[in-house]
């Protein structure tokens with residue numbers, strides 16, 4: 594009976610670990626080997642733009658973003674504004690180049706994990722709702738298709754992680770992700786902003802695009818919140834599904850492999 598129990602436990606462990614290892618063609622790195630880890634990350638991105646469903650690596654060519662309230666000014670005085678983005682999808686992360694990765698040491702809690710990269714063009718498409726009033730004069734109450742294009746999108750993010758044990762293996766749990774982002778240009782098109790006046794819609798979009806830096810600076814906080822969610826959604830499930838000990842090769846002489 595005891596033997597049977599052990600056998601079935603091993604079987605479970607075996608199947609469990611078989612199901613959650615990265616494909617063989619992806620080169621495994623030693624813990625903390627920054628150059629190797631960066632190259633492997635790039636190989637993963639290049640080879641699997643549609644993700645690897647069996648390990649929870651989600652598609653990166655089409656990234657769904659949760660609905661976001663970008664502006665929610667208090668509705669007072671002559672100018673108030675509400676702007677939210679719905680059903681947003683990001684296109685272009687499959688063209689990401691990772692330039693630097695730090696951390697991922699044998700004990701991941703000791704050093705800060707940092708990931709840096711860039712992509713030539715990030716498209717952000719969905720629908721928007723806008724409500725507001727400009728200078729007591731113009732009422733805004735519109736919704737429609739919105740599309741943003743971020744050129745030369747540079748990002749980095751730092752992670753704070755904990756490890757948790759499952760089946761005697763360590764899994765990373767992210768408890769904080771802090772992103773930093775810069776772009777060379779933000780081009781936006783809000784369709785139908787003034788439903789009854791196409792000229793005014795074009796005019797407003799022109800104003801926006803001519804002054805995108807001000808909007809970017811003004812909206813930096815909610816934008817960073819959006820991308821915190823985006824980066825988390827890309828990496829969180831991999832760490833949840835593939836154990837940290839299976840992702841990397843140990844630097845210790847004692848081999849922990851079964």
Ligand SMILES: *[C@@H]1O[C@H](CO)[C@@H](O)[C@H](O)[C@H]1NC(C)=O
Pocket residue numbers: 646647648649829830833834
């Ligand atoms: C990966 O983890 C997520 C939860 O983070 C879970 O919903 C999903 O089913 C897992 N996928 C696999 C293949 O284990």
Ligand SMILES: *[C@@H]1O[C@H](CO)[C@@H](O)[C@H](O)[C@H]1NC(C)=O
Pocket residue numbers: 684685687688714715716
């Ligand atoms: C990603 O790169 C490919 C190949 O260069 C290109 O065809 C595609 O348009 C790029 N994606 C985006 C969103 O720019």
Ligand SMILES: *[C@@H]1O[C@H](CO)[C@@H](O)[C@H](O)[C@H]1NC(C)=O
Pocket residue numbers: 734735
């Ligand atoms: C805004 O427009 C929607 C439909 O386009 C309408 O139902 C709603 O009452 C309008 N809100 C205001 C404050 O005018």
Ligand SMILES: *[C@@H]1O[C@H](CO)[C@@H](O)[C@H](O)[C@H]1NC(C)=O
Pocket residue numbers: 747773774775
């Ligand atoms: C964010 O990135 C910019 C350059 O891209 C840099 O100047 C700035 O110091 C970074 N901020 C943080 C908090 O890392």
